[in-house]
Amino acid sequence: MPRTNPQTARVQVYLTDPKLATALNREARAGRMPLSQAAGRAISRGLQKSPQADPEDRLLQLERSLRDHMRSTARDMQIVQELLIEVARAFFLRLPDAVVDQDPTVQAAVDRRIERLLDATAARIVAGRTATDTVAGEPRSFDPPP
Numbered sequence: 001m002p003r004t005n006p007q008t009a010r011v012q013v014y015l016t017d018p019k020l021a022t023a024l025n026r027e028a029r030a031g032r033m034p035l036s037q038a039a040g041r042a043i044s045r046g047l048q049k050s051p052q053a054d055p056e057d058r059l060l061q062l063e064r065s066l067r068d069h070m071r072s073t074a075r076d077m078q079i080v081q082e083l084l085i086e087v088a089r090a091f092f093l094r095l096p097d098a099v100v101d102q103d104p105t106v107q108a109a110v111d112r113r114i115e116r117l118l119d120a121t122a123a124r125i126v127a128g129r130t131a132t133d134t135v136a137g138e139p140r141s142f143d144p145p146p
Contacts, residue, residue: 013039019056
């Protein structure tokens with residue numbers, strides 16, 4: 001009868017997935033350990049539910065996450081665009097046309113205010129801030145001067 005250490009067990013495993021065998025061999029080479037020890041460590045990590053996945057598996061998972069994120073971001077941007085169009089439509093429906101709207105000076109002033117609004121928004125985005133992050137009482141760059 002063979003003697004076994006109570007803290008070790010002999011297990012024979014047959015790997016049918018070539019990717020798994022390649023990953024296990026790579027781990028054994030990287031850790032400079034026998035294949036059986038690498039397999040034991042991999043099983044241990046799996047049982048602890050904190051496996052360090054094969055780099056190819058991690059890359060595939062990252063690609064899937066990125067694709068899902070891109071889809072949800074595209075959907076969110078479409079929703080924002082639709083909301084913005086509805087707000088503009090409601091605004092223009094209730095705002096009467098005025099003769100002064102045709103004045104080139106007024107149009108230039110409005111264009112400048114819009115440019116300042118866009119510049120301020122871009123600056124906040126780059127700085128990682130929102131409009132509510134500005135100091136209370138501090139005029140924002142898109143507000144008309146006093």
